[in-house]
Amino acid sequence: MDLVTRKERGAVVVSVKERINAVTAPDFENQISESMDAGEKFLVLNMADVEYISSAGLRVILATAKKLKAVQGDIFLVGLQGVVKEVFELSGFYQIFKVFDTEEEALGQL
Amino acid sequence: MQPLSHIEMPAKIENMGNLIETVIDCARKNNIDEKNILRIELAIEEVLTNVIKYAYESEPGDVHVTCFFDKGNHFTIEIEDQGIPFDALSIDEPDISGDISERKIGGLGIFLLKQTMSDVTYERKKESNILRLTV
Numbered sequence: 001m002d003l004v005t006r007k008e009r010g011a012v013v014v015s016v017k018e019r020i021n022a023v024t025a026p027d028f029e030n031q032i033s034e035s036m037d038a039g040e041k042f043l044v045l046n047m048a049d050v051e052y053i054s055s056a057g058l059r060v061i062l063a064t065a066k067k068l069k070a071v072q073g074d075i076f077l078v079g080l081q082g083v084v085k086e087v088f089e090l091s092g093f094y095q096i097f098k099v100f101d102t103e104e105e106a107l108g109q110l
Numbered sequence: 111m112q113p114l115s116h117i118e119m120p121a122k123i124e125n126m127g128n129l130i131e132t133v134i135d136c137a138r139k140n141n142i143d144e145k146n147i148l149r150i151e152l153a154i155e156e157v158l159t160n161v162i163k164y165a166y167e168s169e170p171g172d173v174h175v176t177c178f179f180d181k182g183n184h185f186t187i188e189i190e191d192q193g194i195p196f197d198a199l200s201i202d203e204p205d206i207s208g209d210i211s212e213r214k215i216g217g218l219g220i221f222l223l224k225q226t227m228s229d230v231t232y233e234r235k236k237e238s239n240i241l242r243l244t245v
Contacts, residue, residue, distance in 0.1 A: 021155055022155055022159045023127065051148065054155045054219070054222075055156060055159075056155075056159065056219075059218075066210060069210055069211055083145060090221075091206060092213075096210050
């Protein structure tokens with residue numbers, strides 16, 4: 001799983017470059033956990049380059065969100081498009097997550 | 111019904127890519143648009159995940175994936191296993207109304223495939239579970 005990670009304004013900003021499916025989701029989960037391990041509380045997940053996500057990916061994102069909420073942190077999603085956006089809408093995730101068009105808008109929440 | 115493609119492989123996670131790719135290639139050759147191809151990929155991944163995890167408890171077994179046009183000329187994918195009888199369509203739908211702390215992890219796969227396909231049917235035929243997904 002190809003992720004690009006950086007820190008900005010107290011948040012970890014992760015850009016996902018691959019499809020998130022049942023095969024890639026475990027690695028996606030491990031890498032996200034590692035990025036947040038140092039006590040980071042805010043995650044910006046840029047999905048603009050992701051054309052596909054299945055329930056295995058939604059599971060990782062929800063589990064991550066629950067962990068961050070438990071430490072008064074938060075997760076911001078950026079750049080959902082096409083069928084990825086559709087999957088978020090159908091699953092009800094679009095309504096419960098904070099979703100932004102750009103990283104700048106997401107970072108503006110901090 | 112004349113199959114457009116057929117593949118059978120052991121129901122194992124390492125075969126997921128090949129199984130999905132066979133269906134995608136077939137859909138593309140039959141002029142299914144890219145948005146529907148992503149929906150097909152989603153639907154069959156969710157079914158295959160279930161088959162791989164639950165169908166064969168002790169002995170490993172195969173999964174068969176066949177594509178065809180149904181009587182109404184709709185692109186259809188049939189996924190068959192010889193595992194324990196299991197109607198994935200009968201499981202309760204997840205409650206998608208809660209906030210992040212209330213939402214349960216998991217249970218979305220079959221729900222998503224029902225939402226993205228125009229029709230999904232289950233049949234137990236002799237020793238087989240057969241799920242038919244119509245785009």
